[in-house]
Amino acid sequence: MKSVRERLAAARGGRIPRWRASVILALRMMLHDKAKFVGTTLGVVFAVVLGAQQIGVLMGLLAKNTMLVDNAGADLWIVPPNTEQAQAGQRMSTQLLDQARATPGVAVASPLVMVGTAVKQPGGGTEAITLIGFDLDTGLGGPWNVVAGDPADLRHAGALFFEDAQRDRFGGLNLGSVREVGGLQVWVAGFTWGLQPFGPAYTFGEIDLVRDLTGVASDQLSFVLVTLEPGADPAAVAAELRRRTPGAEVISQAAFHDRIVGSLLREQLGITFGTTTAFALLIGFIIVALSMFSAVIDNLREFGTLKAIGMTNLDLTRMLIVQSVAYALLGSLVGLGLVAFMADGIRSANLAVIVPAPLIVATPAVMTLLCVLASVLALRRVRKLEPGMVFR
Amino acid sequence: MTAAAERALQPAGPLAVDARGVSKVFGAGALAYQALRGVDFQVAEGELVMLVGPSGSGKTTLLSILGCVLSATDGQVSLFGEPLHGVTDGRLAELRRALIGFVFQGHNLIASASALDNVRLMFELRGVSGRRARRGAEELLERVGLADRRWHLPGELSGGQRQRVAIARALAGTPPLVLADEPTAALDAHAGHQVTQLLVELSRERGVTVVIVTHDNRIFDLADRIVRIEDGQIVPSPTLSPSPTQGHAP
Ligand SMILES: Nc1ncnc2c1ncn2[C@@H]1O[C@H](COP(=O)(O)OP(=O)(O)OP(=O)(O)O)[C@@H](O)[C@H]1O
Numbered sequence: 001m002k003s004v005r006e007r008l009a010a011a012r013g014g015r016i017p018r019w020r021a022s023v024i025l026a027l028r029m030m031l032h033d034k035a036k037f038v039g040t041t042l043g044v045v046f047a048v049v050l051g052a053q054q055i056g057v058l059m060g061l062l063a064k065n066t067m068l069v070d071n072a073g074a075d076l077w078i079v080p081p082n083t084e085q086a087q088a089g090q091r092m093s094t095q096l097l098d099q100a101r102a103t104p105g106v107a108v109a110s111p112l113v114m115v116g117t118a119v120k121q122p123g124g125g126t127e128a129i130t131l132i133g134f135d136l137d138t139g140l141g142g143p144w145n146v147v148a149g150d151p152a153d154l155r156h157a158g159a160l161f162f163e164d165a166q167r168d169r170f171g172g173l174n175l176g177s178v179r180e181v182g183g184l185q186v187w188v189a190g191f192t193w194g195l196q197p198f199g200p201a202y203t204f205g206e207i208d209l210v211r212d213l214t215g216v217a218s219d220q221l222s223f224v225l226v227t228l229e230p231g232a233d234p235a236a237v238a239a240e241l242r243r244r245t246p247g248a249e250v251i252s253q254a255a256f257h258d259r260i261v262g263s264l265l266r267e268q269l270g271i272t273f274g275t276t277t278a279f280a281l282l283i284g285f286i287i288v289a290l291s292m293f294s295a296v297i298d299n300l301r302e303f304g305t306l307k308a309i310g311m312t313n314l315d316l317t318r319m320l321i322v323q324s325v326a327y328a329l330l331g332s333l334v335g336l337g338l339v340a341f342m343a344d345g346i347r348s349a350n351l352a353v354i355v356p357a358p359l360i361v362a363t364p365a366v367m368t369l370l371c372v373l374a375s376v377l378a379l380r381r382v383r384k385l386e387p388g389m390v391f392r
Numbered sequence: 393m394t395a396a397a398e399r400a401l402q403p404a405g406p407l408a409v410d411a412r413g414v415s416k417v418f419g420a421g422a423l424a425y426q427a428l429r430g431v432d433f434q435v436a437e438g439e440l441v442m443l444v445g446p447s448g449s450g451k452t453t454l455l456s457i458l459g460c461v462l463s464a465t466d467g468q469v470s471l472f473g474e475p476l477h478g479v480t481d482g483r484l485a486e487l488r489r490a491l492i493g494f495v496f497q498g499h500n501l502i503a504s505a506s507a508l509d510n511v512r513l514m515f516e517l518r519g520v521s522g523r524r525a526r527r528g529a530e531e532l533l534e535r536v537g538l539a540d541r542r543w544h545l546p547g548e549l550s551g552g553q554r555q556r557v558a559i560a561r562a563l564a565g566t567p568p569l570v571l572a573d574e575p576t577a578a579l580d581a582h583a584g585h586q587v588t589q590l591l592v593e594l595s596r597e598r599g600v601t602v603v604i605v606t607h608d609n610r611i612f613d614l615a616d617r618i619v620r621i622e623d624g625q626i627v628p629s630p631t632l633s634p635s636p637t638q639g640h641a642p
């Protein structure tokens with residue numbers, strides 16, 4: 001027979017079997033009460049679906065407002081001071097174009113005119129549009145996501161690209177349909193898909209046509225889009241542009257994107273979505289906390305037995321953490337699967353639910369943290385448990 | 393004092409259990425209740441002692457203290473020379489894991505684990521892993537006559553079968569000490585007798601020291617020694633001693 005000292009050493013040293021035993025036991029106990037297992041998992045799934053879906057919709061809404069900046073092809077934007085959105089607004093002088101073109105490191109400086117106006121309908125009445133006039137030679141700020149027509153056709157007199165999703169609203173638009181904008185006749189040369197910001201849908205045309213349609217003077221523009229020469233230092237070029245154009249603001253594409261996102265989040269959008277997401281996480285937290293606590297209460301005798309036969313508080317803590325992590329990962333997997341499925345169903349020209357890669361990584365991490373925190377209640381109960389209870 | 397009474401109080405050889413002057417007070421102030429009053433209790437290695445006494449006399453309390461799941465208010469206890477006082481909870485868990493096999497009144501098996509896994513768990517807690525744990529568990533289940541039931545959950549076994557699994561679990565890895573508190577209380581007389589016999593038989597085979605609390609006078613003849621406790625104190629009880637012809641020397 002082994003000596004007492006050998007036994008104590010084996011019991012102290014046997015960490016790996018004890019780890020293995022406690023991990024397997026944790027999963028077993030978790031799966032044993034099927035109703036509770038399904039309920040808890042659904043709690044996590046619910047939190048993931050609601051939270052990730054909210055974030056996905058938020059991302060989609062943000063993208064609606066940054067897509068012009070993201071797709072215009074400019075490295076730097078020259079915008080009116082304090083511009084927070086890429087929207088029709090204050091106009092600036094075309095002198096900025098010359099100043100920009102004369103700046104070392106600038107490859108192209110291209111004008112953009114952006115004006116809110118309306119299309120007269122065949123049956124009477126009007127529909128609002130956001131008219132974007134761009135320089136056809138540089139192509140900067142021109143249409144993207146083109147689903148019909150060739151942007152080169154915009155060279156023809158009166159040619160505009162409309163948003164595909166608006167065809168019905170504009171009285172059944174087709175390629176070649178003729179409409180009236182600003183008292184002049186225009187015709188449909190092509191369609192884009194999904195280019196709808198918070199305001200009226202983008203409609204593209206050659207810059208001089210847009211000026212004629214909207215009465216914007218030929219020495220005025222909304223934005224200057226700048227691309228850099230290869231190898232030019234963006235920060236240095238931006239600084240030099242700033243020096244040369246004191247009345248305007250020079251901002252990099254990325255910074256403009258961030259500024260739009262920031263201003264939207266600071267306003268209602270951030271609060272609305274932040275609240276729903278926090279609510280989703282709170283509900284998930286409560287469901288997991290309550291069901292883990294009640295699982296411990298249901299199995300109090302078993303936990304007491306495990307303590308009596310020699311498991312430590314550390315072993316039992318590990319068991320609850322294993323369960324938390326398992327719930328978090330399983331719930332995240334199912335939840336994200338559902339969100340991806342839903343995102344596909346929701347996707348339209350009006351709204352894309354965007355589930356970005358960081359969200360896919362962050363969800364299991366956040367849910368793990370949440371579930372582990374939620375197990376604290378159960379943990380405290382288990383740690384307090386007297387092993388002597390098993391004799392009662 | 394008669395010779396039998398003398399024998400009832402004094403074990404021979406090296407001590408598995410050595411409890412001296414053990415007192416236990418539950419609660420405090422006006423509600424304080426003294427469950428044990430200066431108990432001296434020694435068990436020699438390999439000995440099988442039955443602890444008897446009226447309900448509320450302190451049997452379970454004493455067994456809990458010996459089992460390192462309850463601390464004494466006063467007095468000194470050591471198991472195989474390892475003191476129990478002034479040590480951490482972690483150390484107590486380690487002592488339980490390493491030295492003690494428990495058989496409780498209820499079977500106290502893990503409901504979500506099969507008979508085999510319940511026994512294997514105890515091996516793993518004692519630092520035995522993998523195939524050795526699995527084989528050990530299978531052998532023990534075979535020994536208690538449940539080889540064909542090893543994949544059954546406790547809920548799918550009869551009371552007697554569950555208690556036999558509990559015995560296999562207690563003996564997993566052959567701890568030097570087994571403590572059993574009325575292991576047959578939940579069973580009918582026949583099944584209870586069988587279960588106790590099995591526990592005694594397996595323990596004897598392995599040279600394990602056993603302390604059993606029991607009310608069942610039909611199994612007294614299996615004991616080396618019977619110790620009676622009344623009102624928190626050990627009392628001599630020659631009438632309960634096993635007859636010398638049936639007693640087994642360790
Ligand atoms: N946790 C506790 N708190 C207060 N009093 C307790 C506690 N545990 C036991 N007691 C008291 O201590 C005394 C001894 O209890 P114990 O359980 O040791 O008796 P027992 O001999 O095992 O009785 P039984 O044969 O009925 O199981 C009883 O009077 C009981 O009420």
Ligand SMILES: [Mg+2]
Binds near residue numbers: 451453573
């Ligand atoms: Mg009792």
